[in-house]
Amino acid sequence: MSASPKRRLRDAEAVSPFMVAMLGLCLAILFVPLVIIIFLSFNASPYGTLPFEGTLKWYVALFTTSNLLGPTLLSLEISALVALNAALFGTMAAVWLDRRALRFGGGLFRIGLLSAITVPWLILGLAMLLVMNAIGLGRSLVSIYLGLLATTLPYVVFIVVARLQSLDHDLDHAARSLGASPFTSFLRISAPLLLPSIVSGTLIAFMVSFNNFLIQYFLAPFGVQTLPLKIYTLIRVGYLPDLNALATIIVLVTCLLIAVLHWLGLRNAGLPGGATP
Amino acid sequence: MSDLADGLRIEAVRKSFGATEVLKDITLHVPRGEFHTLLGPSGSGKTTLLKIVAGFTPTDGGKVALAGRRITDEPPEHRNIGVVFQHYALFPHMTVVENIAFGLKMRGAPKRERLERVAEVLRLVRLTGFDHRRPAALSGGQQQRVALARALVIRPELLLLDEPLSALDRKVRQEVREELKRIQAETGVTTVMVTHDQEEALFLADRVLVLESGSVRQQGAPADIYRNPVDEFVAGFLGAINLLKVTVDGEFLRIGAQRFALSAGQIEAPAAACRGVMHLAVRPEQVIVELGHCESPAGCVNGRLIATEFGGPIVTLRVDVEGQEISVLALSPDVLSSDSWQPGAPVWLRIRQARLLAATALTQ
Numbered sequence: 001m002s003a004s005p006k007r008r009l010r011d012a013e014a015v016s017p018f019m020v021a022m023l024g025l026c027l028a029i030l031f032v033p034l035v036i037i038i039f040l041s042f043n044a045s046p047y048g049t050l051p052f053e054g055t056l057k058w059y060v061a062l063f064t065t066s067n068l069l070g071p072t073l074l075s076l077e078i079s080a081l082v083a084l085n086a087a088l089f090g091t092m093a094a095v096w097l098d099r100r101a102l103r104f105g106g107g108l109f110r111i112g113l114l115s116a117i118t119v120p121w122l123i124l125g126l127a128m129l130l131v132m133n134a135i136g137l138g139r140s141l142v143s144i145y146l147g148l149l150a151t152t153l154p155y156v157v158f159i160v161v162a163r164l165q166s167l168d169h170d171l172d173h174a175a176r177s178l179g180a181s182p183f184t185s186f187l188r189i190s191a192p193l194l195l196p197s198i199v200s201g202t203l204i205a206f207m208v209s210f211n212n213f214l215i216q217y218f219l220a221p222f223g224v225q226t227l228p229l230k231i232y233t234l235i236r237v238g239y240l241p242d243l244n245a246l247a248t249i250i251v252l253v254t255c256l257l258i259a260v261l262h263w264l265g266l267r268n269a270g271l272p273g274g275a276t277p
Numbered sequence: 278m279s280d281l282a283d284g285l286r287i288e289a290v291r292k293s294f295g296a297t298e299v300l301k302d303i304t305l306h307v308p309r310g311e312f313h314t315l316l317g318p319s320g321s322g323k324t325t326l327l328k329i330v331a332g333f334t335p336t337d338g339g340k341v342a343l344a345g346r347r348i349t350d351e352p353p354e355h356r357n358i359g360v361v362f363q364h365y366a367l368f369p370h371m372t373v374v375e376n377i378a379f380g381l382k383m384r385g386a387p388k389r390e391r392l393e394r395v396a397e398v399l400r401l402v403r404l405t406g407f408d409h410r411r412p413a414a415l416s417g418g419q420q421q422r423v424a425l426a427r428a429l430v431i432r433p434e435l436l437l438l439d440e441p442l443s444a445l446d447r448k449v450r451q452e453v454r455e456e457l458k459r460i461q462a463e464t465g466v467t468t469v470m471v472t473h474d475q476e477e478a479l480f481l482a483d484r485v486l487v488l489e490s491g492s493v494r495q496q497g498a499p500a501d502i503y504r505n506p507v508d509e510f511v512a513g514f515l516g517a518i519n520l521l522k523v524t525v526d527g528e529f530l531r532i533g534a535q536r537f538a539l540s541a542g543q544i545e546a547p548a549a550a551c552r553g554v555m556h557l558a559v560r561p562e563q564v565i566v567e568l569g570h571c572e573s574p575a576g577c578v579n580g581r582l583i584a585t586e587f588g589g590p591i592v593t594l595r596v597d598v599e600g601q602e603i604s605v606l607a608l609s610p611d612v613l614s615s616d617s618w619q620p621g622a623p624v625w626l627r628i629r630q631a632r633l634l635a636a637t638a639l640t641q
Contacts, residue, residue, distance in 0.1 A: 168364060174427075188379075192370050
């Protein structure tokens with residue numbers, strides 16, 4: 001054995017420069033486009049050309065001459081409704097799955113939910129359109145609501161059920177033995193402990209719903225445009241930087257929301273990237 | 278009606294999970310104010326029985342009555358039973374006081390009464406100054422005291438303890454065990470504890486019930502079942518024991534070539550069963566061991582020392598008698614004071630108390 005003096009034992013916990021570089025690259029891919037959009041939203045040139053000339057005219061245009069506000073509001077309304085309903089039904093389904101479901105039924109339900117995540121939305125959207133046509137709903141707001149609810153429900157269920165499974169079932173037993181009915185026990189004991197996961201599930205449902213171009217594309221009635229559909233049309237015909245202004249506002253609101261969540265102590269709420277307690 | 282008697286009454290309770298019969302016609306009675314322990318290995322059904330009494334699991338058949346009231350089909354919230362869980366099950370989002378007051382709140386007690394009773398029960402479990410801490414900020418022993426206080430504050434008809442000490446480390450366990458005994462005696466609450474720890478069961482209970490694969494093998498006062506186990510399972514589960522193959526020969530017992538007698542009172546066994554090959558069950562502390570050879574041949578047996586195992590206050594001596602190994606406990610000063618206790622040394626044994634058991638196929 002002739003160990004070269006250059007080979008030294010490496011600390012297994014040490015961070016390698018390669019890992020740091022990869023992390024930097026990933027973060028750059030994520031954030032550089034955002035920074036460019038924010039930068040361009042303050043640039044006077046309508047074609048994204050330099051030199052940079054600071055202006056707020058695109059923000060003024062966004063709230064006056066552009067027709068982006070209508071689709072944005074519609075998207076917000078639909079997504080909020082879908083997210084809240086997904087939170088309600090998702091939590092109920094999670095409780096059933098964790099506490100009541102038999103192995104076979106529960107397994108089947110899980111597989112069903114998983115397929116709603118794994119089957120490409122392109123195919124889901126098409127299939128949903130066929131079903132909606134068959135049952136007479138066709139392309140309508142109700143169809144969009146149902147389609148988005150179906151695609152967002154699994155996220156809530158999986159996030160909440162993970163938390164439920166980590167809860168000691170004896171907590172519920174303890175509350176019951178102390179005189180709480182099943183419903184009171186859920187409200188007083190389980191619900192407060194589940195709240196962070198329910199909130200993060202709701203937020204993810206909101207984002208998935210807000211972003212879901214494909215489902216909306218297939219199910220939206222003609223003439224009704226949600227924000228993704230509007231952006232899609234604009235990109236085909238060419239758009240003004242007022243869209244950059246809208247994007248900047250959306251990014252800002254998202255950042256604020258995450259800051260508020262942290263402030264509420266929900267940073268470990270099972271949001272992607274949050275440390276598990 | 279026996280149902281009207283005080284305390285807890287369980288009659289012919291059965292429970293199966295799928296094809297597995299977990300409880301087979303369990304019948305038992307815990308008179309008011311007594312402390313009973315269900316002792317058994319995991320899988321013996323003891324926890325299932327506790328859950329049936331608490332109302333967390335329905336029975337497949339049989340009756341449960343508490344203080345003369347049939348509760349077989351009552352939901353847990355109507356049973357007035359305090360439960361202490363193995364892992365405490367304290368509500369993590371509530372303070373100590375909120376945890377303990379929860380049961381009173383559910384009963385609609387006014388705030389002043391709640392605070393008074395919480396303070397009173399905290400004094401009882403000797404835990405003051407932690408009122409507004411969250412459970413996570415308490416040690417295991419403190420958490421278990423809070424759990425006990427929470428179960429007692431509702432003045433339950435029955436207190437159920439599910440392996441309450443097994444999550445604690447050794448020293449704290451001893452401490453909480455003594456507290457538990459004191460608190461039970463002070464409150465006089467009827468108590469049933471489930472445990473797999475024989476030492477705990479023997480120390481705490483007025484009466485121990487040994488459970489095995491869904492039925493009660495033996496029940497009685499701790500010292501009684503310890504001294505007089507009905508079979509090898511109970512004998513072995515309650516503590517270390519030697520099982521010696523002996524043959525009954527009139528008034529004598531024969532072990533190999535040696536014949537010895539046990540005087541009246543030393544041996545306890547159903548007389549009718551004493552025939553042929555039997556097992557003599559002898560606890561290691563019931564044997565007196567001396568160096569040298571036996572002087573009165575009928576009263577003792579000769580053997581040879583195989584090994585001495587030092588264990589602090591006591592030494593375990595392993596002695597070979599006619600090819601069978603016997604463990605004997607001796608106080609360590611007795612053994613350490615002499616150099617003669619070497620492997621191979623001739624010794625003789627006198628058995629102070631033993632019990633004859635039918636030799637089962639399992640151990641033969």
